[in-house]
Amino acid sequence: MSECPQQFFTLEEVNRLVPDLASRVDRFFSKRAATTRLHDHLFLHEILHDIESKVGRAEDPAKIDEASQGVEEALVALEREIRELKQLGCLLQDLEKGWVDFPARSGTKTIYLCWKRGETCVRFFRTESAERLPLDKLGSFGGSNS
Numbered sequence: 723m724s725e726c727p728q729q730f731f732t733l734e735e736v737n738r739l740v741p742d743l744a745s746r747v748d749r750f751f752s753k754r755a756a757t758t759r760l761h762d763h764l765f766l767h768e769i770l771h772d773i774e775s776k777v778g779r780a781e782d783p784a785k786i787d788e789a790s791q792g793v794e795e796a797l798v799a800l801e802r803e804i805r806e807l808k809q810l811g812c813l814l815q816d817l818e819k820g821w822v823d824f825p826a827r828s829g830t831k832t833i834y835l836c837w838k839r840g841e842t843c844v845r846f847f848r849t850e851s852a853e854r855l856p857l858d859k860l861g862s863f864g865g866s867n868s
Contacts, residue, residue: 728832729811731824733857736835737843739810739824746810747820747839750803757796764789823848828860 767786807814807822813834815821820839825832826847836846836854846854 728825730827730832731811731835732826733835733844736824736826736837740837740841740843743807743810743812743822743837744839746803746807747817747822750800750807750817751820751839753796753800753803757793757800760789760793760796764793833860 764786767789771783771786804814804817811824813823813825815823815836822837823834824837824844826835827833828847831849833847833849835844836848837844838846845857847857847860848854
């Protein structure tokens with residue numbers, strides 16, 4: 723399978739995407755929390771089933787099957803959210819923290835415009851090997867990001 727050519731973004735393009743991106747990342751966090759609750763529920767059913775089996779009165783296995791199906795469906799929904807986020811052209815750096823990067827150009831160099839959940843616009847960038855830096859430091863990395 724060949725990789726798609728990398729899309730480069732301008733700061734303005736990314737900032738226009740931020741409201742949609744924020745909504746999608748919030749939706750991912752919400753679905754992930756629901757999936758975690760479903761998984762915990764399934765785990766408790768499995769423990770209860772094991773304990774009750776040992777004393778001769780096991781819980782109805784249909785409850786475990788139903789809980790397992792719910793977890794599987796929730797995981798599929800999470801995977802769909804991740805695919806939809808990636809289709810925006812961004813790189814999901816750390817979904818636990820809500821960190822998303824967008825490839826951009828600064829002169830001849832590739833940089834990454836960095837957005838973090840809760841931010842209203844992009845105010846940071848990074849190079850391949852650097853931590854997030856304020857955009858006002860961009861001039862020292864090769865020019866404007868167009």
